[in-house]
Amino acid sequence: MSYRIKSGDTLSAIAKSHHTTVSALMKANPQIKNANKIYAGKSLNLPGARDSFEPGKAGGGKAGGAQAGGKPAGGTGGAGGATAPTGPASRGPKGSPIDIARSHLDKNAASLKLEKNGVGADMEDWVPNNVNCANFVSAVLEQAGQIKDSQHHNAVVGLQKNLDNDPNFKRVSINQAKPGDVVSLKTPGGHHVVLFAGMKNGKPEFIGSNNINKDGSQRISYSQMNYPILSVHQYRG
Structure with missing residues (x-):
């Protein structure tokens, strides 16, 4: 904004x-x-209403991301749990998006953007702290070598369009998804984008930048969301 x-x-x-x-x-x-x-x-x-640089605490916030709202279907979890991978993880020339995303689990988006290397360096600092889902996913894909800096987008629909135009990505169904695939969702307030993490209790689980802090800002977390899936993009490069 x-x-x-x-x-x-x-x-x-x-x-x-x-x-x-x-x-x-x-x-x-x-x-x-x-x-x-x-x-x-x-x-x-214009940044978010608050810049929080300390570790966040789980609260009654929303699990939606950029332009998103609504409640998660299954809440959020830590690195453990009964998440079962679905086939081999998606990989790029520089690594696996799911491994890169997991390495930042529980970090506030505001704090992550300040890091000088890796995902934080590829995230754009000016993006408000309550709308970083596409900013985070784009940066993870860059770090994995699956997209270029010019394909980075801070809006869900913009990233979705860039992946549609990239011959290295193909749309698949959620039943064909591999950990690390990009999942775009339709929320009551707009859109949200996350990475597929596997299946948990028979439902897809995701990892991404979610609005779970008490002040409405985002933190990297697991989530199970009952929003309609707009697309699943799988890297085939």
Whole structure:
């Protein structure tokens, strides 16, 4: 989300009106070197209402992702549990998306974006902390070597379109999914994207950036969601 600066605006007033902080605005807009100098007509990237850099705690938040809402069908879990892989995991030239995603389990999206290497370095910092699902999945696919930086997209439908246009990806049914396949979902408020993690108690389980923190921000977690599946993209490169 962005905001066009008007004559007379101050960074502190913009931060207050959008329920964020001057510090968060400057992190989302590295082109601003001085908080007291902003220019009318320029656009600002608006971060989430809160930037949380400490480990998150599971709360009664939503399990949907970017532009998403609603309740998960089966909640979230840790790295253990009875998740059963469905065939060999999807792999790219640089590794497996499912292994890369699992290595970041329980990290807040806000914290992950600050990391200088790996997935965090490939995530775009300005994306609000409550809408990072496509940002996270794109970065995981980049780290696995399955997509290029130019294919990274922070919107679910944008990433879906990029994968549709990539000859190395093919749409399959959820019954054909392998761990690491990209699953796009239709939610009551829009869309969400996650990675298939296997089957648990007869239902598909996913891993992704989900809105489970008490403040509505996202954390990397497992989830079982009863949303309609729009597409499952499997890497065939």
